[in-house]
Amino acid sequence: xxxxxxxxxxxxxxxxxxxxxxxxxxxxxxxxxxxxxxxxxxxxxxxxxxxxxxxxxxxxxxxxxxxxxxxxxxxxxxxxxxxxxxxxxxxxxxxxxxxxxxxxxxxxxxxxxxxxxxxxxxxxxxxxxxxxxxxxxxxxxxxxxxxxxxxxxxxxxxxxxxxxxxxxxxxxxxxxxxxxxxxxxxxxxxxxxxxxxxxxxxxxxxxxxxxxxxxxxxxxxxxxxxx
Amino acid sequence: xxxxxxxxxxxxxxxxxxxxxxxxxxxxxxxxxxxxxxxxxxxxxxxxxxxxxxxxxxxxxxxxxxxxxxxxxxxxxxxxxxxxxxxxxxxxxxxxxxxxxxxxxxxxxxxxxxxxxxxxxxxxxxxxxxxxxxxxxxxxxxxxxxxxxxxxxxxxxxxxxxxxxxxxxxxxxxxxxxxxxxxxxxxxxxxxxxxxxxxxxxxxxxxxxxxxxxxxxxxxxxxxxxxxxxxxxxxxxxxxxxxxxxxxxxxxxxxxxxxxxxxxxxxxxxxxxxxxxxxxxxxxxxxxxxxxxxxxxxxxxxxxxxxxxxxxxxxxxxxxxxxxxxxxxxxxxxxxxxxxxxxxxxxxxxxxxxxxxxxxxxxxxxxxxxxxxxxxxxxxxxxx
Numbered sequence: 109x110x111x112x113x114x115x116x117x118x119x120x121x122x123x124x125x126x127x128x129x130x131x132x133x134x135x136x137x138x139x140x141x142x143x144x145x146x147x148x149x150x151x152x153x154x155x156x157x158x159x160x161x162x163x164x165x166x167x168x169x170x171x172x173x174x175x176x177x178x179x180x181x182x183x184x185x186x187x188x189x190x191x192x193x194x195x196x197x198x199x200x201x202x203x204x205x206x207x208x209x210x211x212x213x214x215x216x217x218x219x220x221x222x223x224x225x226x227x228x229x230x231x232x233x234x235x236x237x238x239x240x241x242x243x244x245x246x247x248x249x250x251x252x253x254x255x256x257x258x259x260x261x262x263x264x265x266x267x268x269x270x271x272x273x274x275x276x277x278x279x280x281x282x283x284x285x286x287x288x289x290x291x292x293x294x295x296x297x298x299x300x301x302x303x304x305x306x307x308x309x310x311x312x313x314x315x316x317x318x319x320x321x322x323x324x325x326x327x328x329x330x331x332x333x334x335x
Numbered sequence: 336x337x338x339x340x341x342x343x344x345x346x347x348x349x350x351x352x353x354x355x356x357x358x359x360x361x362x363x364x365x366x367x368x369x370x371x372x373x374x375x376x377x378x379x380x381x382x383x384x385x386x387x388x389x390x391x392x393x394x395x396x397x398x399x400x401x402x403x404x405x406x407x408x409x410x411x412x413x414x415x416x417x418x419x420x421x422x423x424x425x426x427x428x429x430x431x432x433x434x435x436x437x438x439x440x441x442x443x444x445x446x447x448x449x450x451x452x453x454x455x456x457x458x459x460x461x462x463x464x465x466x467x468x469x470x471x472x473x474x475x476x477x478x479x480x481x482x483x484x485x486x487x488x489x490x491x492x493x494x495x496x497x498x499x500x501x502x503x504x505x506x507x508x509x510x511x512x513x514x515x516x517x518x519x520x521x522x523x524x525x526x527x528x529x530x531x532x533x534x535x536x537x538x539x540x541x542x543x544x545x546x547x548x549x550x551x552x553x554x555x556x557x558x559x560x561x562x563x564x565x566x567x568x569x570x571x572x573x574x575x576x577x578x579x580x581x582x583x584x585x586x587x588x589x590x591x592x593x594x595x596x597x598x599x600x601x602x603x604x605x606x607x608x609x610x611x612x613x614x615x616x617x618x619x620x621x622x623x624x625x626x627x628x629x630x631x632x633x634x635x636x637x638x639x640x641x642x643x644x645x646x647x648x649x650x651x652x653x654x655x656x657x658x659x660x661x662x663x664x665x666x667x668x669x670x671x672x673x674x675x676x677x678x679x680x681x682x683x684x685x686x687x688x689x690x691x692x693x694x695x696x697x698x699x700x701x702x703x704x705x706x707x708x709x710x711x712x713x714x715x716x717x718x719x
Contacts, residue, residue, distance in 0.1 A: 168629050168712040189633060196631025203716065207626040211344035216337075223337055224631050268630075 113180055115276060115308040116142035116165055121174035123160055134160045136331045147302040147309045149322035156328040158312045159280055165310060166199050166278040167191045179275045196224045200269030202279035206261040208253040215249040218267045239267040243297060259290030266297055279311040283318050295321045342643035353648060356612045360652020363605035364688050368660035370598035371684040377584055377591050379677035383512060384577035388448060389545040391560055394570040400539035401569055408563055409543055414556040416548040419445035420522045422541040426489030435475050437518040439525035448546045451509040458504035466524050468503035472515030476505045478672045494529060514676035602691045609699035613645050617703030624707040625715020634708035641704040649696030657688050
């Protein structure tokens with residue numbers, strides 16, 4: 109029986125930044141497979157390259173060399189418009205500071221990625237209702253982000269991340285701006301997304317408590333994957 | 336629809352900043368409109384000129400009068416329908432600041448050439464009967480409260496002495512753009528009085544207004560008139576009424592150019608203010624733009640947001656500015672009395688105001704939109 113293609117297949121990935129005339133290496137020869145439905149935590153000290161690796165997997169940054177296949181697509185071959193389209197279909201984003209549009213209600217924020225689809229308004233409404241109910245915010249649909257707590261805002265962000273039913277959720281320090289109780293709440297929600305909806309989750313975190321919720325832990329140090 | 340909603344909500348995000356920017360645009364568009372209207376008013380004489388009217392004057396200068404007997408020679412030329420004498424009077428009513436144009440005219444032929452001056456039949460009859468009678472325009476009558484039967488004393492400057500005229504008729508304009516700020520009286524009265532006071536200045540005419548039978552022959556008739564008086568003691572220069580009026584404006588062209596430049600400088604200043612507002616706005620929202628890009632929205636959507644917001648603010652300022660231009664222009668015209676015979680906001684001025692607002696709205700968004708479109712997502716997200 110042929111082995112299923114991993115959700116993320118990375119081979120000899122290299123990434124560096126230019127700072128003036130200097131080339132600063134960030135990731136060196138990263139090779140990693142992440143199976144579909146996995147919940148991975150990327151850990152490491154500041155500057156270890158974990159966020160850069162997450163950005164590369166999410167298709168919002170470009171590697172210098174190596175191979176990078178995500179959800180069966182060699183994303184290094186895509187141009188900017190192709191990448192945008194690919195992200196819209198395959199990746200859900202959860203940011204540390206939620207990154208919600210402050211002028212849009214919870215409902216409208218969650219609906220935003222659906223505007224890139226051809227779904228009719230009625231279906232969009234239904235989907236948003238379901239997503240917000242899943243994160244426990246069915247009664248906060250008309251609230252603006254400023255009217256919600258940090259934990260609630262992150263729940264809205266999670267609803268937005270899953271609304272297009274992407275294969276992969278990328279989360280950069282999703283609990284970094286939350287108190288312990290809210291953080292536990294969000295991590296529980298992410299676990300549910302992974303367990304019940306089969307989403308592949310790749311999470312960058314500093315927090316060992318958060319990392320414990322993942323099923324697979326990967327450590328980076330100075331741009332090298334150490335386990 | 337969603338884009339529009341996002342644009343409007345973004346525009347109202349910093350209400351004070353938006354309000355101040357709209358206020359600045361309002362003032363700029365209003366000022367621009369008023370300054371353009373001043374320029375239009377400057378050219379109103381030329382714009383209201385009829386194509387069948389010519390003006391014959393001394394080829395040397397307007398200050399050099401023409402002999403009155405030229406009239407018969409001009410009238411005898413082929414293609415001439417009518418000729419009327421006219422002298423600039425330049426009297427002072429009460430005090431020098433009360434300026435209005437005064438002309439001594441050949442009443443019947445002159446007024447026949449200006450059908451845009453509407454005079455009631457009985458008033459016209461009274462005017463023609465009274466040697467000291469005068470016809471005043473509606474705007475002039477309203478400005479100084481002249482009524483039929485009033486005596487208007489003028490202190491002569493070109494023609495010295497005190498002169499009394501009796502208002503016998505008030506003419507209305509055929510259109511709102513007709514100059515109704517003028518004062519006409521009988522050339523014969525002027526000439527008789529001058530003959531009595533300074534006989535050597537009698538029988539002299541400032542200009543002849545000539546009406547041609549066929550507009551297409553205006554140039555030919557002009558040449559014929561000037562040829563008639565070539566090598567005479569006082570050679571003539573004949574031109575269309577419009578060219579004659581433009582000649583006057585040209586004497587003050589530097590002022591008109593300055594006004595035009597100032598009007599565009601005002602627009603340039605508000606463009607800089609607006610560009611700064613949009614740059615600040617876009618800088619503050621860079622993380623949002625990066626988030627939208629991460630979610631899959633392209634540069635076109637971001638451009639739509641920024642251009643849309645900029646144009647929405649510009650449109651709000653322009654609408655208010657244009658709406659205010661009309662009452663402010665009316666108020667200004669009232670304050671200026673007869674200085675500007677016609678002070679009307681024209682359709683082309685409103686079009687220019689709209690065009691300027693559109694240019695400001697678009698130009699102010701060019702750099703922020705380009706920056707938002709080019710920003711790398713990871714860099715934009717760091718701005719959160």
